[in-house]
Amino acid sequence: MTLDQFQALKLWHQQHAQFAPLEKEAWEAVVTLWLIGCVGGPVALLIGRGFIAALTFALLFLPRAYVWLRRRLHRAGIVRCDWMAALR
Template structure:
């Protein structure tokens, strides 16, 4: 995902925080895991702890995985996601 896509989704959640508080906090968790995934590479390189690399890699892809999961649920009509543009897959 691009930073513009992350920002667009975050702006939607901020604008609709009162109506969708759980989604707002869930997206904050997704972004927190994403940042931790990127920041976690520094200790891996500095201290040589390769066992943490898979955890960091998953963290980096959490936003894409989350948007993919929500898009599929939206298309199956099991979960409504107003912030998803179905033609643009979250764009």
């Protein structure tokens, strides 16, 4: 994801927080875990925790994976994602 897409999703969730609070909370959880991956990876490497470093490295791809999964579920008609238009 690009920074522009991150910004667009952030703005969409802020503007629609009243109508889609669960969407906003889910996205904030994804971004929080992504930040844990950004900060925790180097720390885990410094203290010698290889498993944790691998886990935090995987968290770096979480926002892209979340958007990919939601887009796929939206196209299959399983969930409705109104914020897909914000990513274009």
